[in-house]
Amino acid sequence: MQIGQTDNKNAPTRLLDPSVLSSLANLELVAKAVVEGFVMGLHRSPKYGFSQEFVEYRAYVDGDDPRHIDWNVYSRTNKTFIKLFKGETNSHLMLLLDTSASMGFGASHSKLQYGKYLTASLAYLASRQHDAIGAMIFNDEVVQYRPPTSKSGTLHGIIHMLDNAEATQGTAMHKPFTRFREHVKKRGLVAIISDFYCDPETLMENVRPLALHGQDVIMFHLMDPDELNPNIKESTLYEDMESGDSIEVDPVFMQQDYPQRIKAHIAAIEKTAQGMNADHILLNTNEPLDRALHSYLTFREKRA
Amino acid sequence: MSLLSPLFLFALLGIALPIWLHRLQTNATEREKFSSIMFMEQSQQRVHIQRQLKYLLLMALRILFLVLLVLAFTKPVFFVAPDAAVTEDTTHHVIVLDTSFSMREGGSFDQAIALAEGLIDNMGTDDIASLYTASGSVETITAATADTAVIRGSLNDLSPDNGRLDIGAMVTALDSLIASSQANFIIHFISDYQQSGQAVRFADMIPDVINGRPVTLNIHQVKTQNIANWSVASVEITAVDTVRIGLKNNSDADQSAEKTVTLSINDLTQQNLTETFAAPADGISYLTFENVLFEEGDNRLDVNVSPNDSFPEDDIRHTVFDNSPPAPVILLSADPESLAVTYITTALETAPRGYEVELQNINDFDPRILQRYPWIVIDDIGAVNESLAQELQRYVDGGGAILAAVGERTLGQTSIPVGGQTIDGGLTFNRNTAYSIQRVNTAHPVLDGSVGWNNLAISRVLPIETDDTSNVLINLNDDIPFLIERNIGLGRFLLLNTDLNNTWSDLPVKPVFVSFIAEAARHLSNEELLVKEQTINSFLQLGQNGGASGQVYAPSGDSLLSLADTTQAQSIQLTETGYYRIVTLGRDILVAVNPDARESDLNIMDAQTLQNWETMVAGSARSMEFVDGIAVSIAEEESVAVEIWRVLLILLAVIVLTESLLGNRYLRFNTGNTSL
Numbered sequence: 001m002q003i004g005q006t007d008n009k010n011a012p013t014r015l016l017d018p019s020v021l022s023s024l025a026n027l028e029l030v031a032k033a034v035v036e037g038f039v040m041g042l043h044r045s046p047k048y049g050f051s052q053e054f055v056e057y058r059a060y061v062d063g064d065d066p067r068h069i070d071w072n073v074y075s076r077t078n079k080t081f082i083k084l085f086k087g088e089t090n091s092h093l094m095l096l097l098d099t100s101a102s103m104g105f106g107a108s109h110s111k112l113q114y115g116k117y118l119t120a121s122l123a124y125l126a127s128r129q130h131d132a133i134g135a136m137i138f139n140d141e142v143v144q145y146r147p148p149t150s151k152s153g154t155l156h157g158i159i160h161m162l163d164n165a166e167a168t169q170g171t172a173m174h175k176p177f178t179r180f181r182e183h184v185k186k187r188g189l190v191a192i193i194s195d196f197y198c199d200p201e202t203l204m205e206n207v208r209p210l211a212l213h214g215q216d217v218i219m220f221h222l223m224d225p226d227e228l229n230p231n232i233k234e235s236t237l238y239e240d241m242e243s244g245d246s247i248e249v250d251p252v253f254m255q256q257d258y259p260q261r262i263k264a265h266i267a268a269i270e271k272t273a274q275g276m277n278a279d280h281i282l283l284n285t286n287e288p289l290d291r292a293l294h295s296y297l298t299f300r301e302k303r304a
Numbered sequence: 305m306s307l308l309s310p311l312f313l314f315a316l317l318g319i320a321l322p323i324w325l326h327r328l329q330t331n332a333t334e335r336e337k338f339s340s341i342m343f344m345e346q347s348q349q350r351v352h353i354q355r356q357l358k359y360l361l362l363m364a365l366r367i368l369f370l371v372l373l374v375l376a377f378t379k380p381v382f383f384v385a386p387d388a389a390v391t392e393d394t395t396h397h398v399i400v401l402d403t404s405f406s407m408r409e410g411g412s413f414d415q416a417i418a419l420a421e422g423l424i425d426n427m428g429t430d431d432i433a434s435l436y437t438a439s440g441s442v443e444t445i446t447a448a449t450a451d452t453a454v455i456r457g458s459l460n461d462l463s464p465d466n467g468r469l470d471i472g473a474m475v476t477a478l479d480s481l482i483a484s485s486q487a488n489f490i491i492h493f494i495s496d497y498q499q500s501g502q503a504v505r506f507a508d509m510i511p512d513v514i515n516g517r518p519v520t521l522n523i524h525q526v527k528t529q530n531i532a533n534w535s536v537a538s539v540e541i542t543a544v545d546t547v548r549i550g551l552k553n554n555s556d557a558d559q560s561a562e563k564t565v566t567l568s569i570n571d572l573t574q575q576n577l578t579e580t581f582a583a584p585a586d587g588i589s590y591l592t593f594e595n596v597l598f599e600e601g602d603n604r605l606d607v608n609v610s611p612n613d614s615f616p617e618d619d620i621r622h623t624v625f626d627n628s629p630p631a632p633v634i635l636l637s638a639d640p641e642s643l644a645v646t647y648i649t650t651a652l653e654t655a656p657r658g659y660e661v662e663l664q665n666i667n668d669f670d671p672r673i674l675q676r677y678p679w680i681v682i683d684d685i686g687a688v689n690e691s692l693a694q695e696l697q698r699y700v701d702g703g704g705a706i707l708a709a710v711g712e713r714t715l716g717q718t719s720i721p722v723g724g725q726t727i728d729g730g731l732t733f734n735r736n737t738a739y740s741i742q743r744v745n746t747a748h749p750v751l752d753g754s755v756g757w758n759n760l761a762i763s764r765v766l767p768i769e770t771d772d773t774s775n776v777l778i779n780l781n782d783d784i785p786f787l788i789e790r791n792i793g794l795g796r797f798l799l800l801n802t803d804l805n806n807t808w809s810d811l812p813v814k815p816v817f818v819s820f821i822a823e824a825a826r827h828l829s830n831e832e833l834l835v836k837e838q839t840i841n842s843f844l845q846l847g848q849n850g851g852a853s854g855q856v857y858a859p860s861g862d863s864l865l866s867l868a869d870t871t872q873a874q875s876i877q878l879t880e881t882g883y884y885r886i887v888t889l890g891r892d893i894l895v896a897v898n899p900d901a902r903e904s905d906l907n908i909m910d911a912q913t914l915q916n917w918e919t920m921v922a923g924s925a926r927s928m929e930f931v932d933g934i935a936v937s938i939a940e941e942e943s944v945a946v947e948i949w950r951v952l953l954i955l956l957a958v959i960v961l962t963e964s965l966l967g968n969r970y971l972r973f974n975t976g977n978t979s980l
Binding site: 111224227241248250257261262 | 336337338339340341342343344345346347
């Protein structure tokens with residue numbers, strides 16, 4: 001299935017493009033927090049995860065999945081222990097998807113649609129790695145929130161949530177990000193998927209606290225080809241999808257000045273991300289989704 | 305403004321189309337959604353607004369085009385009020401100019417124009433005037449107006465015609481024309497006041513006084529004494545080569561004058577005779593031309609008298625002489641040796657018109673020749689077989705006519721062939737007592753003025769039953785039809801319920817039979833409708849050839865009927881003097897038209913009569929009652945309807961041009977942008 005194509009709109013799994021999943025199966029999502037923990041030694045158990053190589057036992061604490069309790073040890077010691085294996089560190093992945101009205105823009109498929117595929121793919125990938133995954137859909141409010149958990153059915157719950165998301169309202173990060181900070185206490189990976197039509201300063205104000213609290217932030221910056229290089233032949237009256245305001249622009253401006261301005265904005269967002277020690281990935285919604293993830297994960301792997 | 309065809313207003317719903325198209329166009333192409341305009345900059349050129357304005361202008365033009373188009377179809381008319389409103393001090397001068405034939409005499413008409421101009425010069429500042437002409441009819445030349453230049457301009461275009469003025473008819477027409485006006489009237493009648501134009505009843509010359517308005521009659525005579533005048537009163541063909549001309553002395557005293565009379569036939573001068581004519585007052589003196597040669601068919605006879613007197617227009621007279629050979633008519637009979645054939649042939653050949661009977665055996669008859677004959681005779685309708693009956697049916701349906709009688713061969717039949725009337729039981733009555741004529745429809749052309757029907761001895765008839773489609777012209781006792789007419793399609797079927805062998809009745813040997821056959825022939829061939837010498841403005845009855853009118857050409861050469869009218873028109877008015885030509889399938893027919901002879905009588909009404917007329921008109925008037933302080937406007941009543949469809953057409957043309965230019969500019973604009 002290609003991006004933007006759906007064979008059954010109501011099927012929750014339609015976002016999981018098999019071609020995308022098959023290409024991602026040989027890659028491992030290495031959370032920035034794991035890498036950071038490995039490098040800084042701040043992470044409590046950055047090197048251990050749920051892989052096949054057994055490492056040791058540890059006592060069960062509240063919050064651990066009861067499925068991982070070794071019942072043989074319990075029968076012998078009458079104490080609950082959890083089996084630990086060498087591999088990726090179990091981590092929290094929070095997927096923040098922007099569903100503001102501007103995300104509805106796109107010729108063949110909207111940025112929101114693209115964002116939904118990306119979010120679902122990341123969630124699925126994390127789910128295979130037994131990471132706790134959560135999601136938040138926001139515009140100028142929190143539309144839906146699902147706390148991070150590794151319980152079964154989480155993936156399907158997130159996918160169902162994504163399915164119902166629609167592009168409405170404007171983009172105001174303060175309120176949803178404040179609420180997000182209130183709910184997420186554990187450190188983990190935070191993926192923000194948005195077109196970032198906002199002031200970089202505002203972005204900095206709202207995202208920086210997450211980084212300061214130890215969250216690894218990945219910013220997937222979605223842009224439609226027509227946004228990057230608009231191609232109009234005559235003066236056109238554009239209507240802002242969020243505010244409804246109209247402006248008449250001439251083609252010379254749109255073909256010469258506008259791409260420069262957009263590039264400057266993207267550069268400003270990227271600079272802001274760098275300032276927060278976050279990764280900024282610019283994704284053209286015209287390029288295949290699997291290739292975009294592959295490029296990202298390859299890049300991350302190199303960094304790791 | 306009023307609309308003569310307001311139903312066309314429903315077409316205004318059509319303006320929804322350009323509105324819908326423009327809305328669709330604007331929404332589809334003018335506005336595009338974009339994720340964010342935060343990095344965009346307003347264009348210096350407000351192209352969109354310009355284009356939107358252009359779109360609106362284009363849409364407005366298209367809507368206006370549709371509205372004007374619909375408006376043009378609704379036939380709007382404006383009612384324009386006269387220039388001046390009527391007040392208590394306003395006098396309405398009704399100038400009536402006599403333009404009848406007699407006004408051609410001498411300088412009568414020039415004098416009438418001069419009198420009218422004098423009246424206009426003497427109009428008061430608050431006065432209004434209207435101009436009418438009176439001849440065969442009264443025509444409005446200028447509606448009530450205070451603008452004397454308009455009336456003066458109209459006067460210059462007037463000239464006398466060839467009609468006859470009847471003063472009584474003129475006053476009646478004037479009454480209806482000026483009935484709605486609210487002003488004080490002065491009727492200025494400028495005429496030669498012919499005695500012959502005076503109404504039979506003096507009261508007919510007094511205008512009605514409507515709404516209590518005072519009416520004054522001012523008589524303006526263009527001549528004050530009688531004028532002697534010779535005119536060609538009659539042209540008679542007394543023998544096949546003799547023409548008698550009558551010259552009338554139209555004066556109140558004995559007159560004699562030497563005149564040369566020229567007789568032209570078909571535009572070729574045949575003879576000139578100079579003779580001194582002497583006749584008493586209103587008497588006629590005759591002159592006879594002998595050895596005159598006529599051509600076959602209708603001949604044009606033009607009589608010209610010289611030297612001319614002061615009224616030369618009536619020294620000419622046109623006449624038509626029909627020198628056609630006896631008209632052929634088919635007599636269909638199963639027994640050519642029968643008495644019926646003898647009786648019918650004799651009656652037809654002795655008729656005034658003269659008919660040449662072509663006897664045909666009904667058993668060997670070729671129906672294809674029927675179309676050459678306007679009507680035929682059948683001595684015993686019972687001899688018609690089924691196939692011939694169908695042919696005859698088609699012949700009558702197409703405009704032919706049949707005169708038929710029953711006979712021995714009709715006995716035993718259940719219905720009359722062609723006519724379709726049923727015969728009750730197929731039996732004949734044969735009673736001891738003879739039948740008697742009960743009712744004769746003398747109003748019918750065939751029986752008009754005929755006497756002698758009551759003296760018939762009728763012993764046998766057929767029990768024919770008629771329905772609403774048949775017209776019984778003669779009834780016997782016991783309500784038995786004796787003469788039946790039925791119109792079939794465009795033709796006629798005339799049936800005698802007796803044989804013509806002098807067996808069932810003695811009709812064939814009675815004098816009424818000859819006159820009946822002659823009148824029936826005239827009726828069935830439509831000749832009765834045609835009067836070949838007519839007076840101007842009279843009506844010519846058409847339907848000369850089996851219901852088909854044919855084309856009619858005026859003396860000027862103009863064809864008067866449209867293609868549809870050539871088969872439908874029943875009459876036309878003869879408005880020109882000279883020869884009208886009626887072209888039908890069978891032949892060309894000429895009709896001569898002359899001015900009314902009474903117009904040649906230039907004796908005028910006596911002064912006392914005119915004085916009495918003026919006095920009686922004044923006496924019949926009463927004071928006008930005005931509402932205090934309120935001027936009565938005549939705008940509504942005498943307003944003139946002005947059609948504005950021409951203006952609308954010009955506007956439509958301008959809009960189409962503008963729309964094209966604007967639309968073209970829009971296209972040019974697009975091309976320019978594409979190149980960027």
